[in-house]
Amino acid sequence: MDSIGVLMACPMNSYLEQQLDKRFKLFRFWTxxxxxxxxxxxxxxxxxxxxxxxxxxDAELIEALPKLEIVANFSVGLDKIDLxxxxxxxxxxxxxxxxxTEDVADLAIGLMLAVLRKLCESDRYVRSGKWKKGDxxxxxxxxxxxxxxxxxxxxxxxxxxxxxxFSCPISYYSRNEKPEINYKYYPSVVELAAYCxxxxxxxxxxxxxxxxVNRDVIxxxxxxxxxxxxxxxxxxxxxxxxxxxxxxxxxxAGLDVFENEPYVPEELFGLDNVVLLxxxxxxxxxxxxxxxxxxxxxxEAHFQKKPLLTPxx
Amino acid sequence: MDSIGVLMACPMNSYLEQQLDKRFKLFRFWTxxxxxxxxxxxxxxxxxxxxxxxxxxDAELVEALPKLEIVASFSVGLDKIDLxxxxxxxxxxxxxxxxxTEDVADLAIGLMLAVLRKLCESDRYVRSGKWKKGDxxxxxxxxxxxxxxxxxxxxxxxxxxxxxxFSCPISYYSRTKKPEINYKYYPSVVELAAHCxxxxxxxxxxxxxxxxVNRDVIxxxxxxxxxxxxxxxxxxxxxxxxxxxxxxxxxxAGLDVFENEPYVPEELFGLDNVVLLxxxxxxxxxxxxxxxxxxxxxxEAHFQKKPLLTPxx
Numbered sequence: 119m120d121s122i123g124v125l126m127a128c129p130m131n132s133y134l135e136q137q138l139d140k141r142f143k144l145f146r147f148w149t150x151x152x153x154x155x156x157x158x159x160x161x162x163x164x165x166x167x168x169x170x171x172x173x174x175x176d177a178e179l180i181e182a183l184p185k186l187e188i189v190a191n192f193s194v195g196l197d198k199i200d201l202x203x204x205x206x207x208x209x210x211x212x213x214x215x216x217x218x219t220e221d222v223a224d225l226a227i228g229l230m231l232a233v234l235r236k237l238c239e240s241d242r243y244v245r246s247g248k249w250k251k252g253d254x255x256x257x258x259x260x261x262x263x264x265x266x267x268x269x270x271x272x273x274x275x276x277x278x279x280x281x282x283x284f285s286c287p288i289s290y291y292s293r294n295e296k297p298e299i300n301y302k303y304y305p306s307v308v309e310l311a312a313y314c315x316x317x318x319x320x321x322x323x324x325x326x327x328x329x330x331v332n333r334d335v336i337x338x339x340x341x342x343x344x345x346x347x348x349x350x351x352x353x354x355x356x357x358x359x360x361x362x363x364x365x366x367x368x369x370x371a372g373l374d375v376f377e378n379e380p381y382v383p384e385e386l387f388g389l390d391n392v393v394l395l396x397x398x399x400x401x402x403x404x405x406x407x408x409x410x411x412x413x414x415x416x417x418e419a420h421f422q423k424k425p426l427l428t429p430x431x
Numbered sequence: 432m433d434s435i436g437v438l439m440a441c442p443m444n445s446y447l448e449q450q451l452d453k454r455f456k457l458f459r460f461w462t463x464x465x466x467x468x469x470x471x472x473x474x475x476x477x478x479x480x481x482x483x484x485x486x487x488x489d490a491e492l493v494e495a496l497p498k499l500e501i502v503a504s505f506s507v508g509l510d511k512i513d514l515x516x517x518x519x520x521x522x523x524x525x526x527x528x529x530x531x532t533e534d535v536a537d538l539a540i541g542l543m544l545a546v547l548r549k550l551c552e553s554d555r556y557v558r559s560g561k562w563k564k565g566d567x568x569x570x571x572x573x574x575x576x577x578x579x580x581x582x583x584x585x586x587x588x589x590x591x592x593x594x595x596x597f598s599c600p601i602s603y604y605s606r607t608k609k610p611e612i613n614y615k616y617y618p619s620v621v622e623l624a625a626h627c628x629x630x631x632x633x634x635x636x637x638x639x640x641x642x643x644v645n646r647d648v649i650x651x652x653x654x655x656x657x658x659x660x661x662x663x664x665x666x667x668x669x670x671x672x673x674x675x676x677x678x679x680x681x682x683x684a685g686l687d688v689f690e691n692e693p694y695v696p697e698e699l700f701g702l703d704n705v706v707l708l709x710x711x712x713x714x715x716x717x718x719x720x721x722x723x724x725x726x727x728x729x730x731e732a733h734f735q736k737k738p739l740l741t742p743x744x
Contacts, residue, residue: 220574224597228544228573235715237541237708238551244707245700249693259715260541261533283596284537380562387558394557395550402548402572 123163127173134410174198218400223276229372266314269321311338323350436476440486447723487511531713536589542685579627582634624651
């Protein structure tokens with residue numbers, strides 16, 4: 119299969135890059151000085167695109183690649199892929215569900231504990247020598263807090279299962295109520311936010327869920343509420359979030375994603391009630407290897423005319 | 432009861448101090464310039480001592496207070512109290528079990544997630560602006576790691592319950608095997624350490640458990656193993672721990688307690704595989720208030736000749 123051209127949208131994982139290079143004819147899109155020129159010259163060679171949370175296959179790229187058959191995503195989120203265009207052109211799309219569910223759920227709980235118990239701040243307190251001068255302040259108990267989840271898919275359910283072990287009552291919002299689920303359903307995100315102590319974003323990013331956490335939701339969550347975002351930056355209206363935190367209209371936030379990664383609003387750096395992570399949700403050695411294997415497995419299956427492992431389209 | 436003298440061993444909680452001052456004749460031991468002189472002058476007035484994890488009632492203090500009837504500890508640990516001497520003299524001892532179990536267990540899980548997923552390091556990475564230059568390193572998955580618990584009391588069991596929600600197989604060491612418990616028992620700490628990925632100290636500190644985590648245990652835990660200490664600093668041979676971490680014989684550590692608080696070995700400050708907290712295990716507003724209410728409740732019950740709420744001796 120080493121004559122099959124695969125375009126890797128951006129750097130994402132060296133193991134994956136290595137494997138793609140070994141098995142296919144790999145084009146590294148980020149090393150190309152003139153992208154339009156490159157596409158023009160190589161459009162007939164490229165049959166696959168490998169994308170991730172940062173870059174995928176928008177309408178423009180798809181149109182530029184007439185031989186494109188499959189987009190294999192190194193993420194579970196599909197917001198960087200024009201799914202409608204792929205459907206229209208019969209292009210297959212795969213992602214990496216399940217293998218990253220646990221890591222992302224673990225991180226959500228980690229963020230909740232880190233924000234409520236001020237773990238990063240206390241660690242800083244020790245390393246700066248301040249403990250010698252006095253005890254750290256009291257923080258807030260996590261066990262028993264009401265956790266509200268936006269989106270009860272694989273990741274949302276995994277977060278719920280973990281939070282339940284801390285006796286957290288679980289409630290959720292999703293497009294449709296799930297009658298088989300024993301958690302409390304709220305028909306709107308504002309109502310969910312008003313009711314819970316900790317609001318977690320765990321739904322896919324689509325046109326409908328863009329800025330699903332807006333000023334009204336943030337105000338409903340309130341000065342004792344905490345927002346946890348392990349979804350996508352654009353789920354949250356970031357300037358509203360920043361001013362709410364600043365003005366103490368929101369109690370705290372644990373954020374793994376931002377609207378313009380890797381740029382993080384610097385106003386947040388001085389706050390002790392936020393935890394800011396560099397989009398590490400699925401960032402463990404174990405999981406990225408499993409994700410890479412899924413990308414490769416899907417590509418090989420496609421070109422061997424076998425059933426795709428994790429098709430979306 | 433405001434003629435009853437209560438000696439508070441050290442500053443521990445302003446709400447507790449306030450309440451003791453209101454209800455009793457409060458002596459603040461830490462404000463006294465000459466402790467022996469103070470004790471000699473006031474020995475007949477003091478009928479109760481309130482201690483905590485930092486200071487309690489050792490044999491010397493107990494001997495110096497002939498009217499001492501009760502020691503009420505603002506902690507669940509009793510290592511700062513000479514229990515044998517209290518028993519000998521018919522002095523009652525109370526502590527604060529149950530009300531702090533959840534907070535301490537939450538912190539243990541928080542430490543595990545913070546160490547394995549490098550939460551504090553990644554947060555530092557964002558705040559320092561480094562994310563603009565490149566992605567953070569890959570870390571280690573928490574779900575499914577084998578968790579070994581030293582001491583399966585209230586706190587140990589609460590940690591186990593939480594870790595199970597992350598699919599962590601649980602094993603333990605305790606003085607005697609607990610046949611009704613479904614977790615795997617190891618008859619020695621070294622064997623437990625050899626079999627688990629994350630070793631948690633959750634037993635009381637006594638002569639027997641002093642340095643229960645020593646060089647052999649640390650070596651058995653190994654270069655991929657992580658030690659979590661939410662017990663007492665003296666449970667761990669600290670110099671051995673420090674050299675093991677610096678020499679990469681141990682994979683990482685999450686520590687809430689140290690041998691000489693508030694002094695923390697500065698060799699640890701430069702390591703990215705440790706999380707260092709200033710003894711905040713039970714340090715939430717909710718829990719410290721509940722602990723204070725228990726101390727006051729026990730003292731009032733004693734002096735009203737009613738049954739103690741949480742007696743140890």
